[in-house]
Amino acid sequence: MTDLSHAPRYVQIEHALRRRIARASAGDALPSESELCREFGASRMTVRAAMARLVDEGLVHRQAGRGSFVAEAPPARRADLLVGFGAEMRRQGRVPGSREVAVRLRRAAEEEAHRLRLGREASVVSVRRVRVADGVPIAWEHAVFPGALSGLAETDLVHGSLHEALVKLGFVPTAGRSWITAAVADEERARVLEVPPGSALLVEERVIDDQDGTPLEFTRSAYAADRYRLSVGFHVDRPGSGRAPA
């Protein structure tokens, strides 16, 4: 957990509320300002400061005369920037982590070899993890890397960042392309994500290239749809302004 013992009181309260919201359902009522003042032994000004950023970020929805509620939609990550799960969760003020980590060096499956532009007999490092934020499972993730990066297996994948480990090995994740679709949770995904089987999953496949344009990583992430969203800025497609993706 992030050490907040020296942080201002409103930041501590904000983090406590974030953890509560992460475990709540959309539309759940939050305690009133007076109740929060009593609960945290804080002034009304401090409680308001704690709530302000949650409202700004769209995590909390205020209804005049009715109170504050957990917003319908979870915060969104920009899909057009390469941001790791951990960095994104920290940006949202949440503590990222991983569970059920499984690392294997094995032969590439056909699609993996194709996406990483490897030969048929090539080996890959396969990393499966369940990504959590403040202890709540958010995503099931399966990443594969060229076998030459077997040094990744030495990384602390529960607490550490794969992208930081890649940079230490001399490979800088630089750009890429994602494909976004949806799926429903099978028994196994439902179990690890702690959602009912048949729940909606947002599925993101990413191929990330290094600083030389060589494929470095092929990752498939399945996010619990009510805990994660993607966001994209777009502009009008004038002729010649962009090529269709492969």
Add this chain to the structure above:
Amino acid sequence: MTDLSHAPRYVQIEHALRRRIARASAGDALPSESELCREFGASRMTVRAAMARLVDEGLVHRQAGRGSFVAEAPPARRADLLVGFGAEMRRQGRVPGSREVAVRLRRAAEEEAHRLRLGREASVVSVRRVRVADGVPIAWEHAVFPGALSGLAETDLVHGSLHEALVKLGFVPTAGRSWITAAVADEERARVLEVPPGSALLVEERVIDDQDGTPLEFTRSAYAADRYRLSVGFHVDRPGSGRAPA
């Protein structure tokens, strides 16, 4: 339907195969080259030319010694460009259309007023459509526009383009932001999309601004996940290179 009677033979065959693929399931085998030559009364070169673009686009997956198969994933639309459904389908060589069109002028719901930056008592034009490609339902779509655009109700929304109609009214869709999530099909969505209830839907919400940066359209689209994908190019998030979305 697109009139292809004067198109080269290979284009006619390509379109016939596209319609077949749109109705097939991922992994279904396609006829062999010899079978296609017999079926269409065409040379092997013509059949190969017809297949080439389908393979390039990722609609068809070739396996050496085994034949050709309907690819696992549908073609993807770039989420970072503003392309209408109709234009995207035509780019893929498919014939777009709409079904079950319902247009209403009514009071804005709270979220609609918020997204379009309208007052509480404002009216909106609501347009619901089921979008089809080559007769196959792809998306359920609900678009709302400021009530001042009531002229939209005069548009031929079965065959015509809403975006072209907006331009004629003097409002040019220029840029915007989308939020992407997933859902499962309820009975009504399943019926109109011709998928089993509980199927995965890719859900895209878009706010589109006009040439002056004024919100012009708020649209929620639910795509049958096995018939539609989104794709996004991304680059590394260097500090200061981008702001977090609202």
